[in-house]
Amino acid sequence: MKPLREALRAGPAVLAVLAVVALLTAACGIQPTGVVSAGIAPAMAGSGSADSNLALYFLRDGVQMAPVQRPWPSAKKTLDLALHLLFIGPNGNESERGYTSGLPREIGSSSVVRPGDGSVVVSLAYPVGELRDAGKNQIVCTTAAAVGSIDAHSGTAMPSPFSGQITLIGSDGDKYESLCGLG
Numbered sequence: 001m002k003p004l005r006e007a008l009r010a011g012p013a014v015l016a017v018l019a020v021v022a023l024l025t026a027a028c029g030i031q032p033t034g035v036v037s038a039g040i041a042p043a044m045a046g047s048g049s050a051d052s053n054l055a056l057y058f059l060r061d062g063v064q065m066a067p068v069q070r071p072w073p074s075a076k077k078t079l080d081l082a083l084h085l086l087f088i089g090p091n092g093n094e095s096e097r098g099y100t101s102g103l104p105r106e107i108g109s110s111s112v113v114r115p116g117d118g119s120v121v122v123s124l125a126y127p128v129g130e131l132r133d134a135g136k137n138q139i140v141c142t143t144a145a146a147v148g149s150i151d152a153h154s155g156t157a158m159p160s161p162f163s164g165q166i167t168l169i170g171s172d173g174d175k176y177e178s179l180c181g182l183g
Contacts, residue, residue: 055145056086057138058099065137067145068094079112082146083122086138102134112143118164120147128170136176140166144180 054077055067070085087107090099108125115121120143128136147162168176 054082054085054149055142056082057141057145058090058094059102059134059138061098062100065134065141066099067141068099072149077146077150079120079122079143079146079150080110082142083110083112083139086142102132102138104131104135107131107135110139114147120162120164120166121169122166123169125171127172128168128174128176129172131168131170131176136168136178137180139168140178141180 053069054072055069057065057067060066068090073081073085086101087103087110089101089103089105104126106126110125111123113121113123122139122143124139143166144162163179165177165179168178170176
């Protein structure tokens with residue numbers, strides 16, 4: 001019984017010491033401040049950045065689509081240039097890291113127009129009907145990322161993927177309409 005009484009008598013002293021320690025650590029000299037602005041929020045990794053990067057969508061390990069960041073090769077940023085880089089395929093470093101393309105080497109060229117209705121139309125010098133779904137999606141998502149990067153560079157939008165409809169028209173007249181589901 002004696003140890004219990006001693007513990008109960010020591011309890012208030014222990015509580016007092018803990019209260020003093022808590023008060024001392026709470027008043028550590030840091031003054032409260034208002035909201036401090038830290039600038040704009042970071043852009044999504046696959047979107048390209050407004051100043052120098054473009055996201056090209058390739059296949060990772062031949063299966064899953066993934067963006068690869070590359071600097072724009074010139075100050076003139078165009079959708080045609082972005083797709084030209086996509087059609088060339090992964091560079092040596094990207095290939096070593098497991099990136100491939102679902103697009104045929106002979107896909108050729110393209111032209112891109114933005115009709116003003118919030119959509120983008122990509123005309124290909126290759127039959128759309130002969131492209132694998134992965135290849136079509138590479139074109140759609142690379143186009144979406146490039147539109148976001150170009151719009152951000154021109155000051156018309158924040159650097160984020162374009163979320164409108166993209167239509168591919170092939171040399172065979174076939175159409176493929178899609179949104180980029182990534183991002």
